[in-house]
Amino acid sequence: MRLENEITLYQFAQGVRPIADLQDRFRQLDSGKQRKRFVHFYCRVREYEFEEADIEQALADCGLDTSDALYEYLNLHQLATGSTNVVCIPYTANPPGGSLDKAYTVLLHLYKTGYYRRFVFEKTDPADWTYQDLSDHAFVRELLTSHQALVEKIYANPSFRSEFASLAKLWYAEHLLAEEADHWEQEPPETQTNFDFVTYDELVTEKALATNKSWDAIGLLVNSVAKGLSVQYGLDLDKARNVMFAVIDKHAQETYHTELFE
Structure with missing residues (x-):
């Protein structure tokens, strides 16, 4: 992920940016890039620990509950039980409703919860910029400038x-x-009538x-x-x-x- 996009994500998680900024960026991507962004972000969310209440709140923020199909699609029960050894990425690019938008939004709410919980304890560490105050425009500008120079x-x-x-x-x-x-x-599958055996090679x-x-x-x-x-x-x-x-x-x-x- 580009540094600019990482900063935007952390600013959202710190409450500096509205969720609409990230939603708009996601919607501007084509379907292939949306899928890549979604999978990458899903793995990031799995780095945090969540409680049942966190899951329920993230769903509620999107007007959903645990009976919604997205709950199963996102394997949210695993997040709530702390099962992080195996990351079960949603198996299809076509979630319930046909769009990744709402699934991505649920993940954003979860990410903010997980990140902010850690931010409270890590923000005093000057060595890690990801937990610094990113509402400080001078700090962000210097971060981007030094990164680009390197x-x-x-x-x-x-x-x-x-x-x-x-x-x-x-x-x-x-x-x-x-x-x-x-x-x-994206191409519709052709109807196949003849089937030939193939070798392993x-x-x-x-x-x-x-x-x-x-x-x-x-x-x-x-x-x-x-x-x-x-x-x-x-x-x-x-x-x-x-x-x-x-x-x-x-x-x-x-x-x-x-x-x-x-």
């Missing part, structure tokens, strides 16, 4: 340039495959194997670059990763004229 510095560093170029290329290839998959999902297609290999390569290179940035620039791994993704995105925009991350 992105530009690393982007211009020849020591990492080939690695970032490779990551941008690999990620862009996966981006194209994802768009192709979204297109397949045909079932495990070259494309599937190539995709797995690409993600393996991306994962290895991401970890390597993040550790390298952490050492060279004295960053903790989380910040190194955030800056790294911003630099990858900059390479993608320069080379492929597309944004890979939101």
Whole structure:
């Protein structure tokens, strides 16, 4: 997630921004990007612990209750019981009602509850900007300025340039495959009348194997670059990763004229 979007999210959780700001941004995304944003955010919400009352209040804020189909769709019973070992992401991109908008809104209310509960205890830690007072415009401006300066510095560093170029290329290839998959999902299925048996080799297609290999390569290179940035620039791994993704995105925009991350 881009730093600007992260700040907006934390500002909402601190009560600085209205929920409508995040809802409007979500509605402006196409269906594929909405699904990606939703899945990513769902995993973030699962990082917090909730009580039954938190779940009920989040639903009530959306005019719902535990009898609504969204309760099951979002696996909210797991959140209430504290089952965080296995994250059961909603299995379909088509929630009850046909839109992710209300499901996303429920998650926003839950996130605000979970975040703010931790914020009360963590806000005295000056090392973690995510729990600082984000109503302070000067602080936010400095945060964005220093982040962008570091992105530009690393982007211009020849020591990492080939690695970032490779990551941008690999990620862009996966981006194209994802768009192709979204297109397949939107096309109505053809009625099939003839069925042929296939071999195992045909079932495990070259494309599937190539995709797995690409993600393996991306994962290895991401970890390597993040550790390298952490050492060279004295960053903790989380910040190194955030800056790294911003630099990858900059390479993608320069080379492929597309944004890979939101």
